[in-house]
Amino acid sequence: MDADIRESAARERREKLRLFLTNWQGLTGLILVTLFFASAIFAPWIAPYDPNALDVPSRLSGPTWEHLAGTDQLGRDTLSRILYGGRVALKIAAIGVSVALVVGLILGMIAGFGPRWLDSLLLLLFDTVRSFPTIVLALATVALTGPSLGMVLAIVIVTSIPQYARVARTATLTLRNTDFILAERSLGASMTRTLLHHVMPNVIGPLLILAAMDVPVVVTIEAGLSFLGLGVLPPTASWGTILNEGYLVIRDAPWMVIAGGIPLILTTLGFTFLGEALRDIFDPRMGKGR
Amino acid sequence: MLYYLIKRLGLSAVVIGLVVLVLFSLLHLIPGDPATIALGPRATPEAIARYAAKMHLDEPVWRQFAIYIGNALTGDLGLDVFSNRPVTAIIMERIGFTLALVGAGMSWAMLLGIPLGCLAAVRPNSWLDRVTGVLSVGTIAVPSFLVSIWALLIFAVHLRWLPAIGAGEPGDTADQLTHLILPAFAIGLSWVGYLARMVRASMLEVMGETYIRSARAFGLHPRQVVFGYALRVAILPTITLIGMGFGGMISSAVFAEIIFARPGIGKLIFDAVMARNFPIVQGAVLVATGLYILVVLFSDILIAWFDPRVRESL
Numbered sequence: 001m002d003a004d005i006r007e008s009a010a011r012e013r014r015e016k017l018r019l020f021l022t023n024w025q026g027l028t029g030l031i032l033v034t035l036f037f038a039s040a041i042f043a044p045w046i047a048p049y050d051p052n053a054l055d056v057p058s059r060l061s062g063p064t065w066e067h068l069a070g071t072d073q074l075g076r077d078t079l080s081r082i083l084y085g086g087r088v089a090l091k092i093a094a095i096g097v098s099v100a101l102v103v104g105l106i107l108g109m110i111a112g113f114g115p116r117w118l119d120s121l122l123l124l125l126f127d128t129v130r131s132f133p134t135i136v137l138a139l140a141t142v143a144l145t146g147p148s149l150g151m152v153l154a155i156v157i158v159t160s161i162p163q164y165a166r167v168a169r170t171a172t173l174t175l176r177n178t179d180f181i182l183a184e185r186s187l188g189a190s191m192t193r194t195l196l197h198h199v200m201p202n203v204i205g206p207l208l209i210l211a212a213m214d215v216p217v218v219v220t221i222e223a224g225l226s227f228l229g230l231g232v233l234p235p236t237a238s239w240g241t242i243l244n245e246g247y248l249v250i251r252d253a254p255w256m257v258i259a260g261g262i263p264l265i266l267t268t269l270g271f272t273f274l275g276e277a278l279r280d281i282f283d284p285r286m287g288k289g290r
Numbered sequence: 291m292l293y294y295l296i297k298r299l300g301l302s303a304v305v306i307g308l309v310v311l312v313l314f315s316l317l318h319l320i321p322g323d324p325a326t327i328a329l330g331p332r333a334t335p336e337a338i339a340r341y342a343a344k345m346h347l348d349e350p351v352w353r354q355f356a357i358y359i360g361n362a363l364t365g366d367l368g369l370d371v372f373s374n375r376p377v378t379a380i381i382m383e384r385i386g387f388t389l390a391l392v393g394a395g396m397s398w399a400m401l402l403g404i405p406l407g408c409l410a411a412v413r414p415n416s417w418l419d420r421v422t423g424v425l426s427v428g429t430i431a432v433p434s435f436l437v438s439i440w441a442l443l444i445f446a447v448h449l450r451w452l453p454a455i456g457a458g459e460p461g462d463t464a465d466q467l468t469h470l471i472l473p474a475f476a477i478g479l480s481w482v483g484y485l486a487r488m489v490r491a492s493m494l495e496v497m498g499e500t501y502i503r504s505a506r507a508f509g510l511h512p513r514q515v516v517f518g519y520a521l522r523v524a525i526l527p528t529i530t531l532i533g534m535g536f537g538g539m540i541s542s543a544v545f546a547e548i549i550f551a552r553p554g555i556g557k558l559i560f561d562a563v564m565a566r567n568f569p570i571v572q573g574a575v576l577v578a579t580g581l582y583i584l585v586v587l588f589s590d591i592l593i594a595w596f597d598p599r600v601r602e603s604l
Contacts, residue, residue, distance in 0.1 A: 025427070127301075128308040131583050132575075135541035136559065140575045143563040144316055144327055220433040224545060227435060228560065247439060247549070254443050261436045272431040 019281045026277025032270025036263075040086035047080035051237045062255050070255035072245050078259045081237035086263060088238040092149075092222045093215045096156035101211050103157070104164025109195050109203065111165065112172025119169075126162035134159050138225055147230045155225075156218050163214070164207055171203040205282060212275035216268035223264055239264050294594050294601040302587045309579050310362060313572050314355055328568035329371050337371055341569070344368060367573035372565070377573035381555065385577065388554035391543050394474035396532070399481030404528070406482070407489025408516055411497060411524075422486050429483035435545035438476040442549060445472060455551035473546035477539060488531050492524040499523075526593055533589025537582045 020026050039046065049055075054074050061071045068079050111122040138155045145151055175181055175198075184194050219239075225231030226240025227247070234241050239260055246256025317328055325342045326333070333341075341347075346354050361367070367377040410419040446454035458466035496502065497520055505515045544556030551557070555574050562570035594601045 124301075124304065124308070128305050128312065131305050131309055131537070131586075132312075132579050133537040133540040133544075133582055135544050136556075136575050136578050139544070139559050139563050140313060140316060140571055143566070143568060143571045216431060220435075224433065224435050228545075228548065230563070243436070243439060250439075250443055251447055254447065257439050257443055261440060264436060265432055268431040268433060269428070272427060276427065 016281050020277060023277045023281070025273045026281075029270050029273030029275070029277060032266050033274050036086065036267045036270060037090065039083055039263075040090040043083040043087055047077075047083045049077035049080040051081045051084040052076060052235055053080075062253070070253070070259060072242070072256055073249055073253075078242065078256055081242055082239065082259060082263050084237040085239045085242060085260075086267075088149075088226075088232055088236065089219045089222060089267065092153060092156060093218050096153055096160065096218045097211050097214050100157045100160035100214070101164050101207055104161045105168045105200070105203065105207055107161065108165035108168025109172045109199055112169040113176060113191065113195060113199065122165070122169075126165055129158060130162050132159075134221060135224060138221070139230070142225070142230045147225070147233055149232055152222050152225055152231045156221055159221075160214055160218065164210060167206055167210055168203050171206065172199055175199055175202055209275055209279045209282065212271055212278060215271040215275075219264065219267055219271075291594065291601060295591065298587065298590055298594070302583055306580060306583055307359075309583070310359060310576060311355070313576055314358055317568070317572075318351060329566060333371065333566070340369075341371070362576065367576065368569040370570055371567045377569050380558070380570065381574055381577050384553055384555050384558045384574075387552055388540075388543055388547070388556060388578075390470060391473055391477065391546065391552065391554060392536075392539050394470050395476075395478035395543070396481065396539065397478075398474060399478035399485060400532075403482040403485030404489050404521075404525075407486040408493055408521060410486065411490045411493035412512070412516055414494065419490075422490070426483035426487045429480045430487075432480060434477055434480055434542035435549065437479050438473065438546045438549040441472050441476050456553075469550075469552070473543075473550045473552060476549075477542040477546050480542075481535070481539070484531060484535065485528060488528045489521075489524060492527045493520060496520045496524045526596055529589050529592055533586045536585040540578055540582055 048068070054076060055071065061067055063070050067077050070078050072078060072081070107122060111119045134155070137159065138152075141155060142151055181194060181198055184198055222231055222238065223240035223243065226238045227243045228240075229244060231240055232238040234245070242260035243257055243264075246253070246260050250257055325338045325347055329337055329341055346357050349357070365378050367381070369375065370377055370380060406422050410416075410422040413419060442454055445452050452472050453469050454472075456469060458469035460466075493516075502515060502520055505519050506512075510518075540556070543554065544559065546552065547554040547556040548560050555578055559571055559574045559578070562568075562574065
């Protein structure tokens, strides 16, 4: 009996893997996402120059063999800056998405499992946070605290939590009255135990898919705020600061805004493709809401 | 319906109240003297004293909040730090530019996206459906501020077809329209994708219903079946999407206004942030957020009006 179940689970896994490998969107996404991780992690080894090394004589040059993506107004190599900018994007995405996911998961399960008043209160809080257009809230906060990497992270986390929490809450609500949860509760399991051992494994799947789809949003917020000069500050290389510096010289040197935008598009496309392929394979019903 | 309306309106009022509370407490959560934080390091002692008096900073915090709410309700959002003009008047001068931009962006996206979604749904897996699918994902994934920058580069700097900055001469409608094209294109582009996908998905679902089969069996023209019967039901989730997505639209508009130097509310907030002019930031953020809440409210009421099942669920 046990072996049967295990074998059918293995068969199902093989089937899902086959589905994924025949999905061109998913594969393209996987390649782009791998590229994003690899280029960010190995940036110090593959970047041709120091991202902050000045080479004033060849400033604002277009693509040449020495500088494949051209240089900026201080003669810094754009390709190297892009590679290092990917590290900033990766850092924000990794920390921002995982913290938002964990907090959202916990709050969502509490809302779904806890008393009615707590549920209403949390929902109201989520609604309030979601009522702010993200960039507008970010502007208001940065106006008071001044720009920094930590501020970008805080904004990303606060604005992402509600969507994770809402999905976790809905999933918890449907689980709440299933037989196995009721059985667990009637055996005297504590609420923490029930949530951690029985609710969470059933809720986490859709949240992970949501996380893949959330990465483009987070990366875009970081790049956008840095572009406005309200996120990562120069001279640190980030895709947003490269675009900002390129925007200022857009009439003389179009290369920078082109080169700075391409990695951003490839990353958002990659995670969107990957997230959608995973969603279609693991959770076909979720797709209908979009 | 009336019951739903009252409950939904009440909920929005509470959310707006909480939004004001958040904006208000931002100032007090940060350590230091609120007046100095709000006005920045360059503020003169007179300006700080004026701000402190205006915001009643010597009173207890809860009273300050009550006074702020009371003033906001009567349309008084405080005074601009530099020009000393009422914030409300400044916002009113600018908001038209933002509304025109958001309206134009959403309109062209709807005019293109909704028919595209319908056509794709009528012939699933045709070449048109595939192209629409790829285009949708493609446009959704591209950040709107990047579209703004690249559109500026291509059409204004390189080809010189359209003006790059400003909103056009006041009173000259043609000039203002040419200044509207690029930013509206930039903020609407990803919405073409969203709308086409959403309409396609809900359309496919509706086309399988029995009443559509009946309409066809009666020999109605396919165009009438799709646009007259199916779309009327399939559009409902799309209305929700538009309402919910309006906040993203405002965020995109903020970028477009800054990139194209368009004097809307987003540019106003940005300039005020740069100049540490917090009363303007506070007021303009409140108005932008309030606008978003109103749009969501409106779309929810519209849905409830069309679909009685929604009324029960609140």
